[in-house]
Amino acid sequence: xxxxxxIFRKRVRKVQELMQxxxxxxxxxxxLENYRYFTGDMRKQPRMLIPSDGGPYPIxxxxxxxxxxxxxxxxxxxxxxxxxxxxxxxxxxxxxxxxTPVVAVEMEFSTPAFLIERFRMANPHVxxxxxxxxVAPLRKIKDRYEIDLMKKAGKLADYAMxxxxxxxxxxxxxxxxxxxxxxxxxxxxxxxxxxPMFINSGERSLWLHGMATDRKIVEGDVVLIDIGPVFGGxxxxxxxxxxxxxAGDDQKKAYRAYLEMQEKTAVMIEERKGEVTVLEIERRNExxxxxxxxxxLYVKGFVHGIGLGFEETPFPTIFPEDLREKIxxxxxxxxxxxxxxIKNVGGFRIEDTYHIDEKVRSFTGFEKDLLEVG
Amino acid sequence: xxxxxxIFRKRVRKVQELMQxxxxxxxxxxxLENYRYFTGDMRKQPRMLIPSDGGPYPIxxxxxxxxxxxxxxxxxxxxxxxxxxxxxxxxxxxxxxxxTPVVAVEMEFSTPAFLIERFRMANPHVxxxxxxxxVAPLRKIKDRYEIDLMKKAGKLADYAMxxxxxxxxxxxxxxxxxxxxxxxxxxxxxxxxxxPMFINSGERSLWLHGMATDRKIVEGDVVLIDIGPVFGGxxxxxxxxxxxxxAGDDQKKAYRAYLEMQEKTAVMIEERKGEVTVLEIERRNExxxxxxxxxxLYVKGFVHGIGLGFEETPFPTIFPEDLREKIxxxxxxxxxxxxxxIKNVGGFRIEDTYHIDEKVRSFTGFEKDLLEVG
Numbered sequence: 120x121x122x123x124x125x126i127f128r129k130r131v132r133k134v135q136e137l138m139q140x141x142x143x144x145x146x147x148x149x150x151l152e153n154y155r156y157f158t159g160d161m162r163k164q165p166r167m168l169i170p171s172d173g174g175p176y177p178i179x180x181x182x183x184x185x186x187x188x189x190x191x192x193x194x195x196x197x198x199x200x201x202x203x204x205x206x207x208x209x210x211x212x213x214x215x216x217x218x219t220p221v222v223a224v225e226m227e228f229s230t231p232a233f234l235i236e237r238f239r240m241a242n243p244h245v246x247x248x249x250x251x252x253x254v255a256p257l258r259k260i261k262d263r264y265e266i267d268l269m270k271k272a273g274k275l276a277d278y279a280m281x282x283x284x285x286x287x288x289x290x291x292x293x294x295x296x297x298x299x300x301x302x303x304x305x306x307x308x309x310x311x312x313x314x315p316m317f318i319n320s321g322e323r324s325l326w327l328h329g330m331a332t333d334r335k336i337v338e339g340d341v342v343l344i345d346i347g348p349v350f351g352g353x354x355x356x357x358x359x360x361x362x363x364x365x366a367g368d369d370q371k372k373a374y375r376a377y378l379e380m381q382e383k384t385a386v387m388i389e390e391r392k393g394e395v396t397v398l399e400i401e402r403r404n405e406x407x408x409x410x411x412x413x414x415x416l417y418v419k420g421f422v423h424g425i426g427l428g429f430e431e432t433p434f435p436t437i438f439p440e441d442l443r444e445k446i447x448x449x450x451x452x453x454x455x456x457x458x459x460x461i462k463n464v465g466g467f468r469i470e471d472t473y474h475i476d477e478k479v480r481s482f483t484g485f486e487k488d489l490l491e492v493g
Numbered sequence: 494x495x496x497x498x499x500i501f502r503k504r505v506r507k508v509q510e511l512m513q514x515x516x517x518x519x520x521x522x523x524x525l526e527n528y529r530y531f532t533g534d535m536r537k538q539p540r541m542l543i544p545s546d547g548g549p550y551p552i553x554x555x556x557x558x559x560x561x562x563x564x565x566x567x568x569x570x571x572x573x574x575x576x577x578x579x580x581x582x583x584x585x586x587x588x589x590x591x592x593t594p595v596v597a598v599e600m601e602f603s604t605p606a607f608l609i610e611r612f613r614m615a616n617p618h619v620x621x622x623x624x625x626x627x628v629a630p631l632r633k634i635k636d637r638y639e640i641d642l643m644k645k646a647g648k649l650a651d652y653a654m655x656x657x658x659x660x661x662x663x664x665x666x667x668x669x670x671x672x673x674x675x676x677x678x679x680x681x682x683x684x685x686x687x688x689p690m691f692i693n694s695g696e697r698s699l700w701l702h703g704m705a706t707d708r709k710i711v712e713g714d715v716v717l718i719d720i721g722p723v724f725g726g727x728x729x730x731x732x733x734x735x736x737x738x739x740a741g742d743d744q745k746k747a748y749r750a751y752l753e754m755q756e757k758t759a760v761m762i763e764e765r766k767g768e769v770t771v772l773e774i775e776r777r778n779e780x781x782x783x784x785x786x787x788x789x790l791y792v793k794g795f796v797h798g799i800g801l802g803f804e805e806t807p808f809p810t811i812f813p814e815d816l817r818e819k820i821x822x823x824x825x826x827x828x829x830x831x832x833x834x835i836k837n838v839g840g841f842r843i844e845d846t847y848h849i850d851e852k853v854r855s856f857t858g859f860e861k862d863l864l865e866v867g
Contacts, residue, residue: 163702180792182834200793201810224541226607233600233811235609236623249610299531303678311689317537328537392827419574437607460556481756 122264124192127159130257131175137253138171144220145170147238147248150229152427153254155352158191166204168196177279178207179379189478212245213238223250227428228437247272251335255432259424260449266474269426269451272309272355273472273482275348278484279304280357285320288493289338289363293318297331306346312401313347313354324466327418327458337363338493341465343458347429356453357483358470363493369464374489376411377467378402381455384421388446388454389479397422397433398442408459411445418457422446425453425472450475451482495639498566501533504631505549511627512545518594519544520624521582521612526801527628529726529834536565540578542570542585542784552581586619586691598625601802602811629806633798634823639727640848641802643825646683646729647846647856651724653678654731654859657692657720661736661836662867663712667692670718671705678722679699687721687728687803698840700790701832709832712738712867715839717832721803728803730827730855732844737867743838748863750785751841754778755829758795761818763853771796771807772816782833792831799846824849825856 134157138146146169147372148154156167157175162183169175175195180186181197188195196211198204212220222242224235239247261269282303298317305311317329324341336342345358360377362370384400391399405417405435420436430437433444436456446452455470471483508531513521513641520543522528531549536557543549548568554563562569572578574750586594595789596616598609600623613752635643656677660670671690679685691703698715710716721731734751736744758774765773779791794810805812807818809829820826829844845855 161704161706163689180834182699182840183701186696202813224606226610228605228607230606231600231602232598232604232606232609233602235606236600286721296728298676298679302672305672315685322560325556327557330535330537332535371546439576464554466556 122159124159126262126291127157128438131157131169131456133257134169134253137170137256138169138223140386141253143171143223143248143253144217145212145364145485146213146223146253148175148225149234150225150227152227152229152352152431153225154317156258156427160187161352162187163256168208170189176211178204186247194318205238209242210453212242215322219244219246219248221248222250225246225250225254228430230422251432251438258426258428259432261426261446261451263427263475265426266451268351268353269355269472270482272350272353273357273484275304275307275309275350275356276346276357276472276483278307278346278420278483279309279316279346280344280359283344284361284490284492287336287342287361287363292298292333292335293320293331294333300346302347307346309350310352311349313349314354316347317343317345319343319466325458325460328465336363336493339365341370341467342492343466343468345367345468345470351428353426355428355472356425356470357472357485358455358468359485359490360465360467360469361490361492364464364491366489366491367464369461373413373459373461373464373467373490374469376408376413377455377459378470379411380407380421381469381471383407384454385473385479385481388452388473390400390455392475393445393447395446396442397444400446401435401442411491413459413461416461418460422454422456423456425451446475448477496533496534498612500636500638501531505531505543507631508627509545510541510677511630512543512597514700515543515742517597517622517627517740518589518591519586520627522549522599523608524584524601524678526601526603526726526805527599527624530632530801532565532567534561535726536561542582544585544589549644550585552578556580563668579612582612583616584617593618593620595620595622597622597627599624599628600737602804625806625812632800632802633806634821635800635825637846639695639800640825642725642727643729643846643848646722646724646727646858647731647858649678649681649683649724650720650729650731650846650857652681653683653690653722653857654718654733658735658864658866659720661710661716661735661737663710667694667705668707674720678720683722683724684726685723687723687730690721691717691719695718699832699834699836700840710824710867713736715744716866717840717842719842719844726801728799728801729846729856730799730803730844731846731859732829732842733859733864733865734839734841734843735864736839738865740863740865741838743835745863747833747835747838747841748785748843750787750831751829751843752861753785754781754795755843755845757781758828759847759855762826762847762849765823766849766853767819769820770816771818771820774820775809775816787833787835790833790835792834796826796828797830799825820849822849822851844849
């Protein structure tokens with residue numbers, strides 16, 4: 120299902136309305152996520168200028184102009200070098216005739232710090248503001264085209280987890296599993312993985328972040344796998360925890376506690392949709408773990424938004440102000456983000472990607488009972 | 494060949510000397526590249542503080558402390574949440590007892606803008622400076638351990654190009670080639686690709702950047718392939734241009750011109766090692782293309798540094814001040830970075846990774862004559 124051009128135009132009009140309300144003169148798009156959100160087009164290191172009225176103007180290498188204009192239906196500005204690219208932006212800003220034009224730029228994971236620094240140096244008269252205030256309100260509510268793509272990403276996530284579990288046995292290296300899974304899920308249609316798959320085994324299951332190392336899986340390992348396939352630009356996120364061999368009682372108890380926490384979070388969101396905040400979810404889960412015998416082990420950030428961004432608003436581990444965000448209908452949320460790490464027992468995580476629709480539904484459906492594998 | 498711990502300690506001592514000379518109190522490491530350079534350890538989203546004396550202190554999630562300390566031989570500071578991570582840094586800075594501590598942070602492609610913004614907001618009394626001034630002087634001169642790893646990355650780059658050429662024929666999609674190449678080169682030992690491989694075919698060979706789309710290769714295509722395998726953290730970079738079917742005279746002429754420009758650049762660097770600047774290379778190549786009948790088609794940025802970073806100092810397309818950098822012995826440089834795009838003919842690029850040693854030698858050795866494939 121191709122997203123019609125009219126949808127992209129509508130998104131641009133909406134962000135321009137927010138720009139006008141907030142007194143922002145232009146949005147400088149530097150991330151593929153937003154470039155894609157506003158045009159449907161795909162390229163490496165996209166740059167685009169969305170004025171508060173008119174445009175948008177993709178800014179492209181001279182020889183790319185024809186194709187970009189064809190793909191986007193927009194008029195592109197061209198450059199042959201970085202200084203020319205910057206001047207394309209600057210001359211547009213000057214054309215506004217304002218003493219202090221206000222430009223929104225993205226301050227995301229994917230926005231390199233030096234770009235913002237250089238932009239500020241080259242434009243000392245410009246007031247730079249965070250683009251989040253005008254972009255997040257749009258992006259956090261998904262339309263049916265986006266939901267359709269996320270469903271497909273969810274199916275790919277389930278498939279990837281199937282492949283991973285089939286491979287999991289003593290003697291195989293984490294990196295071997297990761298390579299096979301990535302290969303097969305891309306072969307099956309995933310555009311890419313939104314982050315290098317992680318498979319944290321043994322002691323490393325306790326880690327906050329993950330990766331795949333050359334460590335060989337051994338009998339008795341707790342193995343935590345987290346995968347984020349991308350379809351048509353949209354991410355799904357799934358995590359499961361396995362035991363290689365037979366799970367001990369401590370491991371079963373921890374797994375059950377995590378699963379209960381995840382399921383109760385989904386119920387809480389469904390029951391109090393439109394009013395429950397991220398902070399309330401955090402507090403309730405911290406309390407739940409305390410009462411379940413895991414006092415002090417709660418790691419903050421149990422839910423995060425997901426969509427074109429693997430992690431997007433609300434994204435409380437990075438942006439504390441997102442704790443105030445309400446979970447409302449139309450959002451897509453990963454539930455089960457933070458690890459429950461218990462020394463000498465293992466690290467546990469069960470994560471799925473949910474659509475906050477009339478009901479709260481998961482795009483991912485891989486088995487949730489604790490699997491003993493190998 | 495494992496890099497001995499003493500080498501990492503020496504690198505830290507050297508950067509501390511530069512910090513003391515420049516009046517910098519601490520270096521905040523946020524990139525995997527620098528974390529690896531100073532510790533040899535590998536993790537996702539590493540954070541580390543290097544004071545101008547003592548330390549360094551990796552800053553890790555509580556449950557990761559034991560393993561990180563074992564891997565690095567360093568004493569780690571721990572956190573359980575982002576605010577705690579920030580306070581670990583802040584309390585260290587306060588312990589210096591200075592009114593305005595000076596902290597160097599990385600402003601690289603991989604440093605997210607928001608991290609710097611948040612750090613500044615949380616530390617208004619801190620003077621933030623770019624870490625480049627103290628890190629680049631070390632990293633741009635490679636030691637024998639680094640050269641050894643880059644040689645291995647170079648061999649993997651040649652292998653990857655072999656795989657790509659074997660697959661290249663009418664009917665295959667760019668994305669299919671890219672997936673197979675990545676799979677096989679990782680299977681062969683590459684840790685990852687430093688950027689998603691690009692294979693720009695037909696009209697898209699003219700592009701500045703690249704990617705792999707679902708486009709099917711057709712007879713007559715110019716196909717530009719660029720691959721950057723990573724081994725032990727170190728990158729190699731290779732690019733070649735092919736014609737599917739029979740090359741026309743225009744295409745042969747453009748290819749020859751590019752190849753001559755690349756080879757002459759290597760000779761120029763060898764003859765004037767230690768004194769030639771990036772700017773001189775740029776000027777000479779722009780002149781060369783003008784005289785060869787390609788006036789106005791020179792794209793800036795013919796060489797860039799390479800190592801732990803796929804693109805590192807000197808990196809003139811992003812950091813214009815790097816045009817003043819001299820190419821000196823010990824550097825590793827990719828030559829042939831910019832595309833020669835000629836409308837209705839094709840885009841051409843021949844890139845290799847060189848070591849500026851006694852002689853100027855390439856780590857990559859794939860065939861350089863124009864190959865007609867398919």
